Amino acid sequence: MPLSDNTIKPKPLVSWLRHNRVAVFIGALALYALLTLLVLLYYPDDVEQMSWVDREVFNHKVISSYQLSDNLTQQQVIERLGSPDITAAVKVDNQIYQLLYYRTHRSAPDGITTADECTALLFKNRLLVAIGDDATAQYQAVSRAP
Incomplete structure (x- = not known):
């Protein structure tokens, strides 16, 4: 009698994120820097x-x-x-x-x-x-x- 595989297989995106943590970190850091720059450039100071x-x-x-x-x-x-x-x-x-x-x-x-x-x-x-x-x-x- 064959044994059934009861392990849950991760979805492709979750699997990719686990294997590419450095890329995710760098992407998140770049997004943060971009948003900060946009706020500084386009949000005027209100004296x-x-x-x-x-x-x-x-x-x-x-x-x-x-x-x-x-x-x-x-x-x-x-x-x-x-x-x-x-x-x-x-x-x-x-x-x-x-x-x-x-x-x-x-x-x-x-x-x-x-x-x-x-x-x-x-x-x-x-x-x-x-x-x-x-x-x-x-x-x-x-x-x-x-």
Whole structure:
């Protein structure tokens, strides 16, 4: 009398997975890296949802990447960084100068943002013309002019 085979035979996919564990691991790792990259590239940072610490780091990183030769508009900067922490504006000889301050470092944990805790961006007719201390100096010179 022949003995019956009571062993359960694995399905072809399960068998393949067991024999190719390294390939499965590498594939899963590649899929994870691809999904992470897609999120980083296509999911924009929302500055309104960031903690103040994260926002300072974000502002510093973005502003330090700006070059005056990039011809950035005020709208582009606001779309990327959100609303400024402090603003000032003056109109001189039909030219509009706007100074936007974005907090990039905290010097006193008092809950109040001051200009010395920010990096200034100067716009002339809504085009970025100066960054940092140079922006503040240019704005003060223009706003004092008769």
